[in-house]
Amino acid sequence: MTSTPENPSRRPGRPTWVLLALLALGAAVGWWLSRAEPDAPPAVTQARTRTAPSPGDTAAPATAAAPTPLAAAPAPQAPTPALPIVDEVRVEKEEVCSGEENLISVRAHTPDGNDAYLHYTVGDGTGQRIPVRVWRDDTGAYELPRVTVFTKDNVSVTVPIPAYRVKDCEPERLVHVMSRRLPNSEADYEFFARVMDKPVAPGQPAPKPFVPTRYVWTFDDSAPETTSGPLVSHALAPGPGLGGQYTQHLVRVEVFDASGRKETGRSSLQVLNTSFENFDKKGIVTLFAASTPRFPVLDADGVVRQTFRLSHHFRGPVRLTRVTTTRAFIGDKEGPPPPEQVESASLPVSEIPEGPGTEVKLTFDTQAEPGVFSITYALEGVSADGHPARGTFSLMRPPPRPTRDNSTPITNPVLLAKVKRARELLKQEFVTDEDLLRLEREGRFADLQTSAPPPATARPPARNPGR
Numbered sequence: 209m210t211s212t213p214e215n216p217s218r219r220p221g222r223p224t225w226v227l228l229a230l231l232a233l234g235a236a237v238g239w240w241l242s243r244a245e246p247d248a249p250p251a252v253t254q255a256r257t258r259t260a261p262s263p264g265d266t267a268a269p270a271t272a273a274a275p276t277p278l279a280a281a282p283a284p285q286a287p288t289p290a291l292p293i294v295d296e297v298r299v300e301k302e303e304v305c306s307g308e309e310n311l312i313s314v315r316a317h318t319p320d321g322n323d324a325y326l327h328y329t330v331g332d333g334t335g336q337r338i339p340v341r342v343w344r345d346d347t348g349a350y351e352l353p354r355v356t357v358f359t360k361d362n363v364s365v366t367v368p369i370p371a372y373r374v375k376d377c378e379p380e381r382l383v384h385v386m387s388r389r390l391p392n393s394e395a396d397y398e399f400f401a402r403v404m405d406k407p408v409a410p411g412q413p414a415p416k417p418f419v420p421t422r423y424v425w426t427f428d429d430s431a432p433e434t435t436s437g438p439l440v441s442h443a444l445a446p447g448p449g450l451g452g453q454y455t456q457h458l459v460r461v462e463v464f465d466a467s468g469r470k471e472t473g474r475s476s477l478q479v480l481n482t483s484f485e486n487f488d489k490k491g492i493v494t495l496f497a498a499s500t501p502r503f504p505v506l507d508a509d510g511v512v513r514q515t516f517r518l519s520h521h522f523r524g525p526v527r528l529t530r531v532t533t534t535r536a537f538i539g540d541k542e543g544p545p546p547p548e549q550v551e552s553a554s555l556p557v558s559e560i561p562e563g564p565g566t567e568v569k570l571t572f573d574t575q576a577e578p579g580v581f582s583i584t585y586a587l588e589g590v591s592a593d594g595h596p597a598r599g600t601f602s603l604m605r606p607p608p609r610p611t612r613d614n615s616t617p618i619t620n621p622v623l624l625a626k627v628k629r630a631r632e633l634l635k636q637e638f639v640t641d642e643d644l645l646r647l648e649r650e651g652r653f654a655d656l657q658t659s660a661p662p663p664a665t666a667r668p669p670a671r672n673p674g675r
Contacts, residue, residue, distance in 0.1 A: 288363065289318070289359050289363045292363070292364070294314065294316045294365065294367050296313075297369050297370060299369060301372065303375055304372065304373075306342070306350070306375065307342075307379060309382075309472075309474060311339050311474065312338050312369055314328050314337075318360075327358050327453065330353050330354075330356075330369070331353030334477075335456055335458070336476075336478070337458045337476055339475070340353055344374055352371065352372070353369065354366050354367065354369065378406055380405065380406050380418075381405045381418060381471055382473070383472060384401070384404060385400070385401050385459055385473045385475035386400045386402065387459070387475060390441065390502070391502065391503075392498075393498060395443045395446065398440070399459055399475070400438055400439050405418070420438065420463045420464070421436070422434060422464040423438060423440070423461055424461065425440050425461050426459070426462075427459055444477065444479060446479070446484075450521055451484055451521070452481060452484060453481055453485065454480055455479045456478055457479065460472065460473075483521040493598070494520060494521075494599060495560065495598060497516045499515070500515045503606070504606045506574065510574050511571050512571065513570075514603060515569050516568050517567050518557070518560045518566055519565025520560060520599075522597075523562060523592070523593075524562055524593065527592075528558050531555055531587055532552055532553060533553040534548050535583055553585065556568055574605050581605050584600055585601055585602070585603075626648070626653050629652065634647075
């Protein structure tokens with residue numbers, strides 16, 4: 209039997225066969241993988257790198273880098289709050305004189321139920337009802353402020369206010385109402401009314417002097433309070449429960465002189481509600497402690513005695529589960545103070561009711577503990593529905609009584625006269641800066657000025673369209 213010789217031109221060479229076989233194998237494996245795992249994610253390419261040879265090495269083998277880990281799935285993001293919807297912007301007056309107050313009231317809502325976060329600005333003022341003053345410049349031009357309404361995460365919308373006319377006239381005088389939160393307090397504020405006369409142009413007759421004799425204050429919808437001086441203190445309650453992120457307040461004062469003439473001033477306050485903020489951001493019920501007296505007083509026996517009203521704004525009572533005290537030490541001037549001492553403690557109450565709360569009387573014997581500067585109480589508890597509650601307050605050592613050895617003599621004659629007047633008025637051996645500030649605002653030192661202060665004017669030095 210004879211064999212038929214092959215045609216060399218039709219016989220593939222060995223390398224070609226190997227290449228075709230490898231390609232076929234790769235295609236088959238790829239087809240099988242795609243059929244075996246139809247829902248698998250795309251393969252992650254693993255990079256390969258070559259390490260640099262160390263000195264003295266003749267060769268460095270190729271090494272594979274660690275496989276790149278699969279990226280973690282992104283955490284679900286909270287939906288962005290919807291823009292607030294401004295329902296109404298109301299202007300009190302359709303025309304005012306330059307610098308005259310005009311009350312701007314804003315009403316808005318949120319389509320996604322985030323009304324508790326609403327807060328507002330009008331120009332550079334804050335609040336939901338804001339008295340603004342707009343001034344004409346030397347050319348007669350003026351700019352009306354705009355309203356911005358914010359909701360959760362400060363998502364906001366800005367709208368214009370309804371146009372009103374600012375006339376070419378100015379009031380004879382203005383009443384500015386200023387405020388500050390009182391120290392060691394959650395809700396107590398001090399308000400001060402200042403009457404400012406319009407500057408008299410050269411050659412023009414001066415208006416009849418206005419000497420205040422009575423101030424009638426109105427806070428939101430509460431009953432008016434009357435004072436003989438320009439200063440008053442008032443508690444601005446945050447409202448029932450946790451309320452909202454901010455509480456809105458409008459303060460009004462009517463100033464009368466002896467003949468019955470009246471001038472009016474208003475101020476808007478937008479106060480951050482710390483109870484709402486802490487619960488919204490951290491899920492913690494805030495415990496408050498208001499002290500009486502407001503500042504620590506050292507009795508003759510060397511003991512500080514203060515009453516603390518413990519309260520909260522959450523629903524239901526809060527049960528105290530743990531109380532600790534931290535003692536801070538005075539130390540000496542040459543080195544750092546000793547480390548603080550933390551230990552368990554107890555209070556005469558185990559539960560803080562909703563609303564007005566409860567009182568505890570505490571003492572700090574400075575003679576028995578001469579090296580201690582303050583004792584801080586840390587309260588931990590749980591609300592009726594299981595939320596954690598936290599709060600702190602401190603008993604502090606008052607500053608030492610002034611003596612010739614630890615004091616600097618007062619050389620300013622006006623300040624010395626104020627201190628002497630304050631001691632007479634308050635019937636106290638010592639007076640504080642807080643005492644002097646309050647009496648100063650009440651006008652009790654007006655006759656003690658040795659040099660006349662610059663006159664108060666109704667027009668600010670620069671035009672500010674928002675106030």
